[in-house]
Amino acid sequence: MAQGEVLEFEEYVRTRQDALLRSARRLVPDPIDAQDLLQTALVRTYGRWEGIADKRLADAYLRRVMINTRTEWWRARKLEEVPTEQLPDASVDDATEQHANRALLMDIMKVLAPKQRSVVVLRHWEQMSTEETAAALGMSAGTVKSTLHRALARLREELESRASAEHDELGARAPEREERERCAA
Secondary structure, rough: OHHHHHHHHHHHHHHHHHHHHHHHHHHHHHHHHHHHHHHHHHHHHHHHHHHOOOOHHHHHHHHHHHHHHHHHHHHHHOOOOOOEEEEEEEEOOOOHHHHHHHHHHHHHHHOOHHHHHHHHHHHHOOOOOOOHHHHHOOOHHHHHHHHHHHHHHHHHHHHHHHHHHHHHHHHHHHHHHHHHHHHHH
């Protein structure tokens, strides 16, 4: 690669790395994995930088590389997870409601298949149009719409399921609390 191309790539990474890392964080829930994903995508893109004719499309190209890389990782993973009836509570470091909601959403996003997750991230977080999402993922606009519809329905279902489980748990604790209060009086 020519020295000018190298400098151009370095400048691109310097100016866009925060936004690209946010995209990676939305694709994989673990912050360390997100950094690894972005780094891998940058290495892959560096080797093809000269081939990107319109550098204004570099973000879209890099997001596609991240999605493909994440999909490769997902396919290559070993099934070490053990399904359980009860999902663990999402841990939240920050007490604000916004951070709690974001943590819950990131946790719930784990129920989606990689293709569904990619469509949701590009359409709602990256605010890409249906056509842009279709082009980035190499699918038709109709497939994007139907995949998004199924993904959002699955997310709603998971939210309702968790809310119901939490309500049931709180309802089961109420008689115990009343008994303790009577005994204390």
